[in-house]
Amino acid sequence: MSYNKELYQRVILDHNKNPKNFREIKNATHSSHGFNPLCGDDYTVYLTVDDEDVIQDAGFVGAGCAISKSSASLMTAVLKGKKVDEARVIFDEFHKMVLGELDPEKDENRLGKLKLFVGIREYPSRIKCASLGWHTAIAALDKSEDITTE
């Protein structure tokens, strides 16, 4: 294992400062609101899914810490062009990685750039930050109401 354990890597800081897809999608087919009552992180995630179940567009708006914002930013970049089923698999792998149940260097995965967040496992209080955007996106796909993580 030779991954970088540092939490605030350059890429994460860049995504925090200049998040990708940081916009509302007016005609989104799916959207959901995610909120962490413990820290106040608050995002809305928008997804446009076509008839073939492919995520054509992904965006988010809201406010929160660098970890939650950069994670949501990278997530939207990764989700675009993915099939919904694939998105769910990636979320599952991401979730396991931040919980320390999946080693991205050893275990097979489709995480790609998302491996950057592997260091989160060393910061148990920040796992919710990294996964808030993802939980919100999955809730949007499930068409559920507002979600909260704490």
Place this chain on the structure above:
Amino acid sequence: MADASTLKIKAPAFDVEAIRKDFPILSQKVHGKPLIYLDNAATTQKPRQVIDRMYKFESEEYGTVRRGAYKLSERSTQLYEESRQKMADFLGAPTKEEIIFTSGTTQAINLVAYSYGRKFIGAGDEIIISNIEHHANTVPWQVLCEEKGAVLKVIPVNDAGELVMEEYDRLLGPKTKLVAVNHVSNALGTVNPIKEIIRKAHDAGAKVMIDGAQSTPHMKIDVQDLDCDFYTFSGHKMYAPSGIGGLFGKMEVLETMPPYVTGGDMILQVTLEKSTYQKPPMRFEAGTPPISQVIGLGEAIDYLNAIGIEKIGEYEHSLLEYGTRLLSDIEGLRIIGQAREKAALISFYLEDAHPHDIVTILDEDGIAVRGGHHCAQPTMKRYGVPATARASMSFYNKPEELDALAASIQRCIKIFS
């Protein structure tokens, strides 16, 4: 020769280095750096004297209280009641029977809300709180108001974090039944003019409950001089264990109140048809209490008294002034809460770094501060911030630690800019 710390602030009336040696936890390292503990408004560390006293009690003196007719229980009961006396003296209460032990301030406020509130507050009555209360002094009143059809009124705060007293005057009226405000705000550090608040509430015919969770560790409290009806406290914020706290209540008020939690110990006589209740404080202490924690609380009070609470407050104030100067010099840092009367905590906000990111970066430097809404979401909303980072000081902190805090904040700004 003066040491470095005395050059930065007025020399304390006690030996800070000697005091630090009393707190075993302060000598550890975090991430390879010496621990700088600045989250004292959340919870305080315990001196060896408190830890040792509880160890001795558990290993040599422990027995149930108020029910055993054997030596261990009698001794345990005596120590337990001695702690109640110490707490009464610490708050200036006329008698120890006016001190009720609970698990902490949250439960103490709930006791007042459930027992006093449900008996004496009805439809159309008004309860006044402020815009800078902890959720523990907000939610119980909301629940009570919802249940009884009473109305919750809120004293606003100005930009500095001070209560707008003219508005308080306007809110008070014949319908006001209770005023519940904190002595010191946990989110901003504001020291509220509670003597004036209490006097005016009494003039309007209302009772007053003061949330003293943040004040008792830092300043001399005299409930008789204040003339409050209730005054709450939390042990773990005053160098005692968690799980113990309570309230002072005037006996004439306590006597009118029904039990809040019922069961063993709080009764005089139980038949299958009806039970009669003990007098206060026993009426409000059903079940076996946290005995060792009460003994620990008594020891913590002895510890504070040996140093002198006024001297503690004076030194902490000089730390506050020093820290405020340091942090005010940091570009892009906004101090939330700049009341003229302030306890030793600094809530701050950085343009470029979220409080939770600040906490993580500071932690890498061994510095423990709180980041979040401090269980005071309405306060955060008032100042237009989602959360703040908060450094809260104790008499075991040193000016050098605030230098390290300022340096670490600068590092934060560099990382996130």
